[in-house]
Amino acid sequence: MTTPSPVTSRHARPAIISAHDVHKSYGTGQNRFDALTDVSLDIHEGQSLAIVGKSGSGKSTLMHVLALLDAPDSGSLILDGADTRDLRGKKLNRTRNKTFGFVFQQFFLTGSNTVLENVILPMKIAGIGRAERRRRGLAALAQLELDDKAKNKAVNLSGGQKQRAVIARALVNNPRIIFADEPTGNLDSNTGQTVEDILFTLNREHGITLIVVTHDEELAARCDRRIQIRDGRIVEDSDGEVAA
Template sequence: MPSPIISVSDVRKSYGRGQNRFDALRGVSFDIAEGESVAIIGKSGSGKSTLMHTLALLDAPTSGTIALEGVDTRTLTGGRLNRTRNRTFGFVFQQFFLTANASVLENVILPMKIAGVGRAERKRRGMAALEQLDLADKAKNKAVNLSGGQKQRAVIARALVNNPRIIFADEPTGNLDSNTGAIVEDILFGLNRENGITLIIVTHDEDLAARCDRRLVIRDGVLVEDSRPNDPDASTTSAPHGRHGSPEVAA
């Protein structure tokens, strides 16, 4: 069996000290295989967003380990940590985080600027991502002038330009009407199935979670359920490899 793309072992995360200490995660352990679609679900304050932030290396656990393709992420610091996040992960957030008065293309190519990709290649890959999301005709528009659904598609295009192995989506349809949300869901799951991108979605939406291969339920910082709603008798799910090649953690 191939090594999991993410392996989580007894991860704990606490904030504050003494009487003010709050344990957001209390000993969470699981593996995620490459190509899985995984929903992390739980009520507000359950620890699901904290878990996503630690998985995405945006925050460090207080104790325990997170391995990215066999590499202990505690060994990733400084520039190596930043490069790993930039090259390995794509992010889709509910709040969009677009620069309002910059063009759609300028927003989409930002991760490549951070990665040091040349101008011509940035434009080529940025336009290709916009084409894939049916937004090429909006490339020169200011982001502020997009509809909610167009903004979320621009965010997905931005997540794709560095060819990520994993996409983290935090309530990706939370600010969208049901029809537009369904379109965005279809795009994300299409990328998962057709390109082999591992999809990790944080949500409280049971219908969205049911579309995933697997659901992890967090309650009071504890993993209380790890199930596969679409294949309840299976203990493992084979992961597609798509366009992604051998494991790589940025050096």
Template sequence: MDTPILSVRDVHKTYGSGQSRFEALKGVSFDVPEGQSVAIVGKSGSGKSTLMHLLALLDAPSGGSIALEGTDTRTLRGSRLNRTRNKTFGFVFQQFFLTPRASVLDNVILPLKIAGVGRAERKRRGMAALEQLELADKARNRAVDLSGGQKQRAVIARALVNNPRIIFADEPTGNLDSVTGAIVEDILFGLNREKGITLFVVTHDEELAARCDRRVYIRDGLLVEDSVAVAA
């Protein structure tokens, strides 16, 4: 059997101590095969965003373990952790997190700059990603001058520029109108199908969640339902 790309075992996450102690996750376990699209679903405060941050190695569990293709992520430290995160993951957030007055291209190639990729190769790969998202003509524009949909496509280009194996999308259509949001959804699921990129979508939108292969429901820090879509 193939090793899951992510394996989560009895993961807990606690914040604070004493009377202010709060247990955000209370023992979550599941495996994710490579190439699957997974919706992490739950109400605000359920623990779904905490879970995503742990899966993306942006934070560490208080207990339990997360394995990335068989490697216990607790063994990743410092520059090794940063390299793994930069090389393996792409991120698409609701708030965009673009540098407003920098060019679209400069925003897109930031992960390559962090990875130490040379200037010419950064530009080549950045333009290729923008071309894929039909934004090449906006490369020199300032990010602040883009529409909401264009900003989200620029964010997806940035997520793709390092050829990630996993994309984490946190409420990726939350700031978009329904038509633009549907276009962004189509792009993400197209990447999942056509490139085999594992896709995690954190959402409270049931329609968006229904497009995923699998839905993991989090409530009060617990995994309360794990359902796989039935092929039509």
């Protein structure tokens, strides 16, 4: 009798992140707030996933837990087969810096620094040499058609250019996963469409797993998979892994 494969035919690739019965709360006593309750899901490598929900639903908390920016109170988070509870200090920072890229609505660029200086920051944190930082930073900017702005101060960029610089910064350490939190929230519709196209090209042509937190149903519809979170629980999953 043939033993079934642990990966179903529905998913050609294994789970890169697995959350099991994750719970996260803030505050104590009467001020206690359950941000996540019994959240379980597998995210498969190369997948694009939209996490949707109303403000306060827990979607940003879920992203922070998945991205190792916050630790769950209970439950487990498995990253590429390894239990993340074993990650501490420098090892945690190194794993996060090497594995993930981040694209946030607020940009988080240092306006007084050049575009290139902003883009190479993750590599400085990783201890990569100056020449290699410059080479990879310029290559990432060229990929985003922004290399001509490398010496410009970040404060002088348009909104769309700032978001492309943020994406370039997310790419310089060759991440396996990009987390995008409302990536088009501060952009006009045309510029937002361009940024979306860039992210989905990275996902589909380069195999980078894309996890998007968004209120935008049109953006969510472009993803392979959509999960809805309400009151800290997953109530709908287009993969059918969680019952509504």
